[in-house]
Amino acid sequence: QVQLVESGGGLVQAGGSLRLSCAASGRTFSSYVMGWFRQAPGKEREFVAAISWKSGSTNYADSVKGRFTISRDNAKNTVYLQMNSLKPEDTAVYYCAAEPFTTVQTMGRMIPASWGQGTQVTVSS
Secondary structure (H helix, E strand, C coil): CCEEEEECCEEEECCCCEEEEEEEECCCHHHEEEEEEEECCCCCCEEEEEEECCCCCEEECCCCCCCEEEEEEHHHCEEEEEECCCCHHHCEEEEEEEEECCCHHHHCCCCCCEECCCEEEEEEC
8 A cells, every 4th residue: 555645845935945755655666656736725636746756757737847846766765846936826735646657747637546645835925
């Protein structure tokens, strides 16, 4: 059973930075794509970024390209989301997700099988 535990959320001023972490366990993740999604109040959950655990290839939503960077540490089974130049519209609960045997492109158009509990990110203006 896949377990995903997010951390690193918090309150930050506009223009600031945060790094989210997602600790993954319960599987060998070499065949997985890991992703970050977010859900703002009153809005649907949306794709943010994805990374292939095996190849390291990445995919980003247009709204975060150039500001966010997804990465992974294979030794620690951890995926990161470095968020720079944060904007108030980035305020949301951020979720880590995992899906086997897919691509980073497809991850942006699907509902993954496994989810973490979410971590709140609040950006003040």
